[in-house]
Amino acid sequence: MQLTGAKILMECLVEQGVDTIFGYPGGTILNVYDELYNYENNGMMKHILTAHEQGACHAADGYARSTGKVGVCFATSGPGCTNLVTGIATAYMDSAPIVCITCNVGTALLGKDSFQEVDITGVTMPITKCNYLVRDVKDLADTVREAFAIARSGRPGPVLIDIPKNVTAEKAEYESLARSVHGTAGRLGALMSRASEDFKAPEPDHNDIEKLVEMIAESKKPMIICGGGVVRSRAHQELNELVNRIDAPAAVTLMGAGGLQGRDRHVTGMIGMHGSQASNMAVDACDLLIAIGCRFSDRVALKPSTFARNAKIVQIDIDRSEINKNVQTDHHIIGDAKRVLELLLERVRPAKHEDWMKYVFSFKTETEYDEASDHLTPQQVLTAIAKILPQDTIVATDVGQHQMWAIQHFHFDYPGQLLTSGGFGTMGFGLGAAIGAQISHPDKCVLHVTGDGCFRMNCHELATEQYYNLPIINVVFNNGVLGMVRQWQTLIYDKHYAATNLDRSPDFVKLAEAYGLSGARVTNVEELEKALKEALSCGHGYVIDCVIDMDEKVRPMVGGGSHITDFMLNS
Amino acid sequence: MANIERQTLAVLVDNEAGVLSRVTRLFSGKGYNIESLAVGTTDDPQVSRITIEIKANEDQTRLIASQLRKLICVHSVKVLVPDHAIRRELVLIKVMANTAESRNEVIQIANIFRSSIIDVSVASLTLAVIGDESKAEAIQNLLKEFGILELVRTGMVALERGQFTIDEQTKVKGEYDYGKNVL
Numbered sequence: 041m042q043l044t045g046a047k048i049l050m051e052c053l054v055e056q057g058v059d060t061i062f063g064y065p066g067g068t069i070l071n072v073y074d075e076l077y078n079y080e081n082n083g084m085m086k087h088i089l090t091a092h093e094q095g096a097c098h099a100a101d102g103y104a105r106s107t108g109k110v111g112v113c114f115a116t117s118g119p120g121c122t123n124l125v126t127g128i129a130t131a132y133m134d135s136a137p138i139v140c141i142t143c144n145v146g147t148a149l150l151g152k153d154s155f156q157e158v159d160i161t162g163v164t165m166p167i168t169k170c171n172y173l174v175r176d177v178k179d180l181a182d183t184v185r186e187a188f189a190i191a192r193s194g195r196p197g198p199v200l201i202d203i204p205k206n207v208t209a210e211k212a213e214y215e216s217l218a219r220s221v222h223g224t225a226g227r228l229g230a231l232m233s234r235a236s237e238d239f240k241a242p243e244p245d246h247n248d249i250e251k252l253v254e255m256i257a258e259s260k261k262p263m264i265i266c267g268g269g270v271v272r273s274r275a276h277q278e279l280n281e282l283v284n285r286i287d288a289p290a291a292v293t294l295m296g297a298g299g300l301q302g303r304d305r306h307v308t309g310m311i312g313m314h315g316s317q318a319s320n321m322a323v324d325a326c327d328l329l330i331a332i333g334c335r336f337s338d339r340v341a342l343k344p345s346t347f348a349r350n351a352k353i354v355q356i357d358i359d360r361s362e363i364n365k366n367v368q369t370d371h372h373i374i375g376d377a378k379r380v381l382e383l384l385l386e387r388v389r390p391a392k393h394e395d396w397m398k399y400v401f402s403f404k405t406e407t408e409y410d411e412a413s414d415h416l417t418p419q420q421v422l423t424a425i426a427k428i429l430p431q432d433t434i435v436a437t438d439v440g441q442h443q444m445w446a447i448q449h450f451h452f453d454y455p456g457q458l459l460t461s462g463g464f465g466t467m468g469f470g471l472g473a474a475i476g477a478q479i480s481h482p483d484k485c486v487l488h489v490t491g492d493g494c495f496r497m498n499c500h501e502l503a504t505e506q507y508y509n510l511p512i513i514n515v516v517f518n519n520g521v522l523g524m525v526r527q528w529q530t531l532i533y534d535k536h537y538a539a540t541n542l543d544r545s546p547d548f549v550k551l552a553e554a555y556g557l558s559g560a561r562v563t564n565v566e567e568l569e570k571a572l573k574e575a576l577s578c579g580h581g582y583v584i585d586c587v588i589d590m591d592e593k594v595r596p597m598v599g600g601g602s603h604i605t606d607f608m609l610n611s
Numbered sequence: 612m613a614n615i616e617r618q619t620l621a622v623l624v625d626n627e628a629g630v631l632s633r634v635t636r637l638f639s640g641k642g643y644n645i646e647s648l649a650v651g652t653t654d655d656p657q658v659s660r661i662t663i664e665i666k667a668n669e670d671q672t673r674l675i676a677s678q679l680r681k682l683i684c685v686h687s688v689k690v691l692v693p694d695h696a697i698r699r700e701l702v703l704i705k706v707m708a709n710t711a712e713s714r715n716e717v718i719q720i721a722n723i724f725r726s727s728i729i730d731v732s733v734a735s736l737t738l739a740v741i742g743d744e745s746k747a748e749a750i751q752n753l754l755k756e757f758g759i760l761e762l763v764r765t766g767m768v769a770l771e772r773g774q775f776t777i778d779e780q781t782k783v784k785g786e787y788d789y790g791k792n793v794l
Contacts, residue, residue, distance in 0.1 A: 165633060166640055170683045173629070190683060194789070234686055245782065360786040361677035364670075374786040 041215070045177045045208040046075040049141065052184035054084060055219060058112050060103065060479055062088045062096040066116025067156060069143035071208035073114075088479060088508060090472070091500040093120055097127025098472025098498075099479070100138045104131070106434060106456040106477040108274060110191050111138040117145055118156030121202070122163065126466060128198045129167040133463025134295060135272055137196035139187050146206040147175055160202050169197035175204065177212040182226035185217070189228055195359040196272055244375030244383060251371060252330070252354055253387045259328035259352075261396045262288040265311060265340075268295025268462065269333015269357060269377045271455040278381035279332065280304060285385070287393045288330075289400040291319035293340055294447060294462040296333070302451025306397075309405045312340040312604070314444045314594050317611050318403040320604045323348050325399070332356045333377045336366040337463065338600065344368075346603050356380050407448060407595050407611040418442070418517060420565050421586050422449040425487065425515065428572040432457070433485040436474035438494030439465045441523035444594040446489045468497030471514070475501060478510040485513070485576070492518040493542050502555040505581040513575045514583045516548055521590045530591070531608060532599070552583035559583035617646060618672045619698060619769050621777055622661040622679060623686040626652055630684045634661060637678055643667060647700070649766035658686065660777075662768045680787040687784070689777045691769050698769040702740045702747045707758035709734040717757060724750045735760060743767075 043051065049072060053061070065073045079085040090096040093115045100111030115121045121142040131138050145154040161171045170190050172183050180203070187199040217225060223232050256262060270279050276299050283290045283306045290300055291311035300307050309316035311323060323329060329351040334340065336355075341347040344367045352370040355363055356377060363372045373380050409419040422445060435450060436459040437443040443460055452458045459477055461469040474488040495516050505512050517523070520543040529537050552559030558578055560571040568586065575582035597609040624630045631650060638645055647664040667675070672690055679688045691698075708714040714736060721728055721738050724746065730737035740750055744767075751759070771777070 161629065162632070165636055231683070358789065359681070360783075360789065361674070361681055363677075365674060374789050 041213065042211045043214045044071070044075070044211050045180050045203065046071040048177070048180050048212065048214045049184060049203070049208070050075050050079050050085070051214060051216065052181055053112065054079075055185070055216065056110065056188045057219070058085070058110070060086045060088065061112045061114055062090060062099040062103070062476065063114030064090060064093045064096055064116070064120060065114070066120045068117040068145055068205040069114060069120075069208075071205065072141070072143060072203075087114075088475070088504065090475070091503045092498070093123035094127050094468070095472040095475070095498055095501040095504065097124045097138070097140065098130065098466075098469050099476035099504075100140075101127060101131045101136050101469075102436060102459050102473030102476025103480050104136045104138050104476070105134075105459050105473070107480045108456065109137075110188055111136070111476060113138065113140050115140065115142050116156070117143055117160075118158050120156070121160040122158060125163060125167070127472070128164055128200065130461050130464040130466040130469055131198040132167045132169075134461065135196050135268060136198070137191040138198045139191050140198065140200040142200065142202050143208060144173070144202050144204045147204045148206070150204060160200065164200050167198070168200050171200040171202070173202045173204075174207055177207045177210040179227075180207065180212065181214055181217075182228070185222045185226065186228050186231070189222060195269075244373050244380045246383070248371070248373040249380070249383045249387065252373060252384065255328055255352060255354065255371065256286055256330075256388055256391070261326045261393065262286055262328040262330065263322050263326035263351070264288050264290040265323070265329065265331040265334050266290055266292045266296035266299040267332060267334025268293065268299075270296055270299030272333065273358075273377040274455050275332075275378035275381050276300065276455055278378055278385060281385055282381055282388065285388060286391045287397065289318070289322050289397060291315065291323065293334055293337075294460065297447055297458045297460075298452040298455045299333075302453055307405070308400060310448060313342060313598050313600065314448065314596065315340075315598075315604075316403075316405045316407070316448070317596060317607070318400055318405045320596075320598065320607075321403045322400040324350070324603075324605050326351045328352050328354070330354045330356065332381070333358070335362045338366070341367050341604075342598055343601055343603050404611045416562065416564055416568065416586060416588055418445045418588055418592055419449065421515065421517065421568060421588070422446060424565055424568050424572060426450065428569060429487060429513070429576065430485050433487050434459065434474075434477045434481060436460070436470045436477060436486065436488045438470040438490040439467045440491050440494060441519075441527065441592070441594050442489050442491045442494075442517040444524075445517070448594075467494040470494065471498050471501045471505070471512075474512045475504055475508075475510060478512050479508070486510075488512050488514045490514060490516050491523060492516055492520065492548075493522045495548065496542075496546075499551065502552065502557060502581065502583070506556040510581060511579055512581050513572070514552075514581070516583065516585050517588055518548065518585050519588045519590045519592065523590070523592070524594070526590065527593050527597075530593075531597075548583055548585040552581075557581040557583060559585065561585040561587065563587045615666055615668050618665055618667050619691040619693070619696065619767065620663045620665070620672070620676060620679070621689045621691055621769060622663065623653070623688075623777055624659050624661060625684045625686070626657050626659040627684065630659070631661070633682055633684055634663075634679065637675060637682075638663070638665060641675065643675070647764075647766040649700070649768045662766065664767055677787065687777050689771070691771060695772050696769050697772060698743050698767050699741055700743070700747065700767045701765040702742075702750075703729070703737060703763050704740065704751070704754060704759060705730075705735055705737045705761040706754050707734065707760055708736045713757055717754065720750065720753050726750065
């Protein structure tokens with residue numbers, strides 16, 4: 041069947057099971073949107089128009105993280121696609137599967153500094169798993185199939201397809217192909233045929249598994265780190281079973297939150313720079329450290345040379361290039377976290393480590409705060425949220441103090457419950473991600489935790505929240521300063537508060553009203569609880585502006601590059 | 612930390628637009644200067660082979676090789692160990708030779724190095740030398756006194772000695788493939 045490039049693209053998205061696209065149109069992508077018009081009218085596709093392309097990219101990312109499916113976003117050439125760049129880098133650092141489709145000027149205009157032209161494949165090369173410039177409409181279907189396969193497989197990540205405008209109008213033969221046979225046809229087939237045996241039928245090495253089983257049996261003080269890989273591979277049940285069977289304390293990284301039942305008695309909380317005392321002390325004392333889907337970032341292994349210095353370190357990862365990258369390991373297993381854990385569970389024998397558990401849990405797993413404070417504290421805000429909102433609420437955060445407080449305080453129970461920019465630390469990520477999560481989970485409560493600095497960056501997406509009637513609850517930790525940077529200035533830079541004062545407009549309640557939402561400014565727990573109840577029942581978006589003190593700190597804290605138990609601030 | 616040495620990487624890639632920049636940007640992104648780079652198609656016209664030389668220690672080289680293997684356009688990567696590899700480059704040198712005497716001398720030097728004279732003019736001779744960097748350096752030093760007008764190198768190309776090839780199926784290669792893509 042002869043179809044235009046635009047129609048082939050839409051058909052390929054249908055092949056992939058895509059039903060939602062986040063995006064923003066423009067000159068070069070008009071042919072695609074013209075085709076999308078028909079698919080929307082048929083009810084086959086839903087398009088969410090955001091206020092800014094960055095918001096579309098974060099929304100696709102939030103959609104992907106909360107569902108485990110591939111998120112899709114559209115943008116036009118030039119500024120449209122460069123606006124995606126921060127979003128793509130965010131997805132890349134946290135291994136979130138998204139496919140960005142951008143259109144470029146026609147092939148005859150490429151390379152001539154045409155209006156709204158940019159070499160977006162060149163720009164995004166370091167922040168995508170792979171990207172494509174499709175010059176021939178005949179290659180389009182194969183390219184889209186390959187892009188989705190690459191985005192979702194192995195270690196997931198963003199992929200970008202750039203299509204010149206004339207290619208979206210030209211016609212080529214298109215034949216629908218079931219997703220199950222994509223790996224045997226076209227470019228993907230060629231990619232598969234050149235790979236080694238292990239590539240085609242991937243299975244973790246059984247001898248490697250056997251060795252780890254022995255190491256676990258010999259260990260007296262085992263410890264587990266749950267990283268983002270557990271969340272991506274949805275291996276939470278398997279990991280919970282392993283932790284309980286070998287009776288080992290388990291810490292979670294920022295990206296690993298939700299990979300373990302947050303309330304399990306083995307969970308020591310977060311590890312690293314703002315990790316709990318129990319996590320950091322345990323990793324220093326353990327004799328066997330099993331890190332699953334964790335890349336030992338500089339926020340976890342602050343000082344790689346002394347990290348887990350008394351332990352044999354075992355790294356389980358799907359990405360071979362992560363082994364020995366940041367921390368030297370003693371053993372590794374390459375494979376998908378879920379499959380490796382399944383194989384482990386077939387063989388690992390139950391164990392009890394009472395003394396070791398008692399030692400680890402003699403340290404605090406949570407930070408203690410002054411509950412009697414006369415003004416509203418971050419902890420009071422989080423306690424009230426936990427009390428009033430449903431337990432399975434999806435939490436999207438921005439970046440900074442509020443992010444750390446929220447993650448330390450909440451107990452996440454399933455993968456995709458927490459959406460946060462861990463690797464890239466993107467301020468302004470939260471609202472877009474919350475929109476993606478609410479679109480894919482219309483029946484769940486979605487909470488967006490943010491700070492005044494972060495919220496100001498992308499608050500224009502409140503328009504999207506309003507237009508699509510998304511009942512996202514935005515809780516702003518408003519301390520009038522750039523809190524985390526100020527904390528560093530207080531502790532490390534002699535209280536030189538350079539450019540961290542944010543005591544300025546807008547009034548967030550009025551802003552919410554201007555966008556057609558409701559809002560409330562709260563200064564104590566009663567007002568807050570009342571606002572939360574109203575937000576939950578009002579059926580539309582809500583902004584709660586929580587006034588907190590500018591000198592609240594995230595505790596505990598270990599300085600960058602310091603040994604993991606050298607706490608600069610205690611819990 | 613192991614010593615910083617000249618390291619040779621052989622990389623098989625798709626012969627497509629943009630592939631070379633995908634490969635080289637990995638090096639620039641980590642702050643390595645590429646000492647030498649040579650690219651050309653292989654016996655299969657859809658596959659190119661890149662030989663890259665950098666100054667790095669063993670750990671750094673292993674890390675960059677493993678990141679190269681992650682690229683979809685990369686088929687295989689091998690770090691070539693100097694003792695088990697042959698490395699050659701072609702150097703073209705244009706030397707000033709405007710007297711019969713100097714022409715004779717340059718031709719003699721060329722013969723000793725088994726290099727060929729590929730162009731002659733009234734005032735100059737152009738030599739083609741094949742070898743590793745020590746041979747190129749030696750002839751360069753000898754020709755300096757005549758006046759080197761221009762010099763160009765192809766960049767080092769290298770192959771492993773014996774019957775081994777870049778495509779060997781090993782456990783480690785399988786591990787890399789797994790990380791790249793489980794389709």
